[in-house]
């Protein structure tokens with residue numbers, strides 16, 4: 566969901582560095598051939614992810630929720646020369662599609678795709694992360710946060726997508742709406758965690774930026 570009026574959104578887009586030809590093609594082909602293409606980060610958020618990555622120069626990035634590999638390519642832009650991005654998804658139908666685009670990029674050999682259920686895989690990853698992007702099933706957001714925070718270096722950054730959840734975070738919640746309840750609980754958890762500083766950026770569907778103290 567976009568929270569800005571369309572004309573302001575278009576203006577912001579027009580004053581943001583354009584996508585590379587590869588990202589444009591991946592974006593277009595995801596919309597043409599894949600289910601639920603709105604899950605892809607897109608131009609504006611993709612450039613923000615790349616900008617944050619360039620600023621941090623991370624050596625290790627963890628992404629939870631690969632989809633067609635668009636955000637992985639954006640995040641990989643800032644990796645150090647010996648850097649690596651681990652990205653996890655439980656949908657095996659996405660891997661070949663994503664990999665075909667990664668292989669055309671300079672980062673193909675630095676993106677380490679792990680197929681499986683993220684809550685099962687994360688505990689076995691023995692790395693210290695500079696940057697983490699949480700962008701998978703909403704009901705596990707708080708669990709992902711708990712699983713990764715100890716693996717993030719002090720000063721490292723976590724980003725969590727969709728934290729405004731199409732505006733549902735400020736509407737009455739239906740008792741059956743587990744996703745909205747999970748997003749609300751996650752946002753509260755981070756807000757009251759003395760181990761971090763955080764800012765909720767109202768970009769696209771809401772991006773929570775969290776710095777480990």
Ligand SMILES: C[S@@+](CC[C@H](N)C(=O)[O-])C[C@H]1O[C@@H](n2cnc3c(N)ncnc32)[C@H](O)[C@@H]1O
Nearest residue numbers: 604605606630632635636654655682683701702
């Ligand atoms: C919103 S999409 C990711 C979009 C991607 N980060 C981007 O910006 O282009 C969420 C992805 O999380 C994956 N996913 C959902 N639940 C998962 C789980 N429990 N373990 C691993 N991946 C999961 C889905 O298959 C889907 O591809």
